Amino acid sequence: MSGWWLLWDPACDKMVQSASVIFPCFQLMGKSNPGKSKGSLGHILNTAVLWKVPTERYFEEENGAIEMLPLTVNLAIPEHLGQALSGRFWEEWKAACMCELDKMLEKNVWEAVTKTKDMTTIGNQWVFDIKHQVNGNVKKFKACFVARGDH
Structure with missing residues (x-):
């Protein structure tokens, strides 16, 4: 099928592929009906044959190649807790931190004591x-709580 578009969807935070795209700036233009008459550009492009092979075959191959592309964007990894909890994915980072703390408590990694002088x-x-x-899709957000070795 011809006429596929690869677009960024900010709501899903990923690339999406669609054949039906509406560009608002072109909606203001007068409507034409390409493809109805045999001499129209739309008709010519939709029925074109390249080297005795219908163009639809090429479009199918291109669409297959597009589907194989990883449709994700590299997400910024926070450098500190404040950055993680103030960013766009703060809920995911908070859940990852809570999961890490739960694992440490479950394994008795430390014991809380009152600090003395x-x-x-x-x-x-x-x-x-x-x-x-x-x-390439996000599997999970990972957080590790570590002791610094510079004491």
């Missing part, structure tokens, strides 16, 4: 990453 606290930070599926 003779104790030295160890610095910590959150490290973020995005895991992807083979096709």
Whole structure:
């Protein structure tokens, strides 16, 4: 099928492929009806034959190639917790942080104690990453809580 468009959909945060696209700036122009008469450009393009092969075959191959493209955008990975929780995907990052904390509590990674004057606290930070599926789609948002080794 001919006439496919590859467009960015901000609501889904990914590229989408569509044959029916409306460009608002062209809606103001007078409407014509291409493709009705045999001499029209629309009719010629829709029935064209290249090297004895109908153009529809080429469009099918192009559409197949387009479908194989990873339709994702590289998302920015936050450098610190404040950046993660103030960005567009703050809910996903918060859920990833809570999952990490739940795992640490479940495994008894630490024990909460009251700090005394003779104790030295160890610095910590959150490290973020995005895991992807083979096709490039986001699989999950990952957060790791780590102790800093610069104390």
